[in-house]
Amino acid sequence: MSKSGDDQVRYEPAAPKKEQGGAQKPASQKSRPLLEYSPVYLLVTIMLTLFTAEWLIMIILNMAPGIPQEWATLINALALTVVIFPVVYFFHYRPKVRDLAELKRVSLVLTESERRIRSVMEATNDSIIQINEKGLIVFWNRAAEALFGYTAKEIMNKKFLTLVTSPRYYVFFEKWFRNELDLVKKNHGDSMGQGQFEVFIKRKNEKVIPVEVSLSSVWLEDSLHTICMVRDITIRKKAFVALKESEKRFREALEKVCMVTAQVEANGKIMFCNDYFLRVTGWEKKDVLGRNLFALFIADKFHAALKKRLYESIAMRVEIKQMEQEIITRSGDCRLVMFNTTNLLDHKGRVIGVTIIGEDITERKKSEEIKKESNERLRKANEELQKAQTQLVRSEKLASLGHLAAGVAHEIRNPLNIISTSIQLLSMEERLSPETVKTSRIVMEQVKRASKITENLREFAREKKPEIIKMDLHDFLERTIALVEYEMSLENITVVRNFNSGPIYLLGDEDQLAQVFLNVIGNARDSMNEKQEEFSYDELQKRGWVGQLVIETIVNEHMAGVRFRDTGVGVTRETKEKIYDPFYTTKREGKGTGLGLAIAYGIIENHGGRIEIESDVGEGAEFSVFLPLATERNA
Template sequence: MWKAVDGDHPTLLDLALKGAVAMEALFEKEIFCEFFDSLAFPVGVLGTDQRFLAANRAFIETYGKGLGDVVGKTCYNVLFHSEEPCNPLGCPFPLLFAEKRAVTIEKQIVHSDGVAAWEEITCEPILGKSGQISHIVATMRDISRFRRVEKKLRKTRDFFEKIIASSVNPIIVADMEGKIILMNESARQLFGYPDLEGPIGIDVDKHYPPGEGKGIMKKLRSKDSGGVGKLHYMETMVRDVNGFEIPVEITASIIYENGEEVATMAILQDLRPRIEAEKRLEKARMQLIQSEKLASVGRLAAGVAHELNNPLGGILMYAHLLLEDLQEEEQIKKTLLKVIDQAERCKRIVKGLLDFSRQAEPETKELDINEVLRETLSIVEAQSLFQDIEIRKELGSTLPPIVGDRWQLQQVFMNLALNAAEAMEGKGILTIETGLEGGSVIIRVKDTGCGIAPENISKIFEPFFSTKSDDNKGTGLGLAVSHGIIATHGGSISVDSVAGKGSTFTIRFPPKDGMNPSKYPKGIDA
């Protein structure tokens, strides 16, 4: 047995045991050093003064030329080639010392080969027996590739956000609870939100009629509307912030993540412009049909008028012969007068039909429209129907000439003046205006009569339509004939009327050779 001779000197056994412990510690140290150096990522050990005490091979190769370039140097000198400490806001050590926990930051560091790389730096404290920090282990990880991928993803995301934001179609995205999480500018304008944050968090059902939102979700989850998760087409109504309903076309889809429903997206199209265009198209189609109908009626009227004209002439002739022979038979005379009166009415209708169906081109020449109007008014003013009617002439002083048939245009103006007098029942104000508007010579005929009922406005230019009673012997052809004459002159006629207040007929003609505004200034000459 090995033992000590006295207590001050170790025995041979003690020396042998200490040697074995030292050998084992040395062996463990070598194993640790080999492990430390074999790590693929840079690792350094620092003291509390932020100077490196050790660094593995990967650290030396990445940040220094040799061990001497690292050990004993501060972290800011080795990593950032600076003699000044880092800004505390970007340094992990203040937080590490304060809370004695690992801290991770991201920094761009220039490697020994001169290439800058983004590094994730994790600094972890090593606590001594007293609980105080004795050393700091710093591990580095090159995250440049992740940064590049992240940048590309961010760029792609920004690009898609720009696509959504700049889309002319309104786009809405809501979570599965129905809360709006995205609404582009077009959608905000459609719904009336003034700013970006306004709609966020609002229940999307607020913008649908009751139950419509659930109906859309039901279709999205059905196979019958384009497949599960898709709604290819649907017309519905949405409501803006004021509750006003807007017709829209909607396409929608469910957004999935790992097979789970996470959101819904809807792309809308405001149907109001299309509906308005369809209305205009339908109106134009009806006008075309009406024109075709008028042309057909005209051709039919010509044939009928010619067929009736001769028999009516015979009826009138024989009725007048009988009247001459029955001077003393008062009752029979009254009856014959009624026959003649009705036959005369038929003749007027036939004449109107012939005028309406007239196919010949007008005998046109250069005309002063004011002169034609003055001639027409000089004729109507002498009639008893106009005795209590004030005629106001507000004629443009310098108007360009038009090309037209004087007698046909007088027929139009005469018809409008007579209609106005009858609407005013012989008492009121008839105003005739001329002027220039939008490159056209305009004539307005205004009366203060009974006006036209709204339901009759669209019918007044139809053949045989009349609001006059039988006593007034209206044929319903005057305005139809006038409309046709104006159309053959390349013009147009329209009417504005308020029942009980009067009507205004506006006629537009193209000037003979266009219009020079400096040569033909607007003016009124009463």
């Protein structure tokens, strides 16, 4: 670059690069000396030129034979000149004219390129300063004038280092220029060295501001120049200071908060922990910082799961919320911490770790467990109380109904006997019409039904003490099932035995327990037959339905259990609440009296056992009968 009279800077085209031997490449094609052409080519050209000249002379002399010798010599010289001049022009002067035209064109192109580059550099918002090999400023754009306060005329050919406040950067610049110059010489003119740093500079008004300087070297005018891009970073510095101050306040707050707090890098290295964290774990800060979180505080069995969760939160940039984790203290005890995480970001917005903030909930969890156990005991006690109350009410109800049933059965039995006797005597008459015989048969069937109801009432009212003996439950069930299994098979119902592997012995009255089991089996049988009446057996088979009664035996603590699970219509919730009430039945008229399960409930209660029912409407029901096991003490 060269400086004009008005102290402005003008860009020149870059110097040509040098070859390995140090020779400079020509900027454009120059004219070739005459001797550079081939000798044969020159000899032929000269001979042709002379031949042409002699030929012209001979023509002229033949046209004028009386010309004097002096004139002939002059004509010969003129002819040689006319022929040789175009040859000399063609070989020597014409390339020079062409080179001059090319040089003018390139100069115009470079001038336009210089104008465009200068416009761009003047229009940019960043300050651009060009420094020559001696450290003097040779270019200064308008952004630099606004930043430093100096005009181009004031600052031109001044030392750039006079603008820098810190002396330590003097050495930096000198080293930079020296290294770049060595690099350029080594590479024969090629250099693209770059550097960037922050420094404080002094403006014209003596105000000191922080700037970011980017350096790049360029080879111009056979010398090394440095292009400086200077950017004001005052706002960035203030933001950085504010961020540091905010971080300091944040750290102080974390130190004082009564929460387990730590900052951990992505690899698990602990960068920060507060005093409360140290109090909970029993460690000192010097023993924790720089250590691995997982190795120091997490049990081996939790390593894989916690690492996976932590790495996923960092990779997916999500935060962990209310996660409970046991940590190991210095003494080896375990503390339960419920924590949240927030991601730690670097200046480029990349996640480099997490901040863990948690609460020690060990004591609270213990209190909750104690409260939960107390509530569970209270719930069970309340259920037992309600159950006892229900049983008491049911027992009193059954007792009252028993006395009433005994009286009713006695009063009804005598009239029924009279009616039965009268019908039998009437049937012995020989002159009875067919209608009378039919009516007598119907009356007799109804008398038998009424007698059966009366007998059930007497059985319900009778307080018969069970004759307790030691029984083999599996053998007893086999004998009971044999009474009804064949008839059930005719009704498309299969009995499936799922007995316990070992023998089960219990104490009970065989007759009364047979009555209970047959009643439960009969109810399951009626339920499955009702389903087959509602839907045809073929349709049920298409749906995959199987008429099946599964009888299972189990041992539960000191009780033996028998479960009867059917695939019938099931029992509704309202029915379950009333199913043991006397005279309550869901069967159609004439099919049941509603006393079967009431009597069964009383029998099992007298045996010291219980009956339970579970059911889903449309899917079947499950009755469970529990009876005391026979032990050496009570056998």
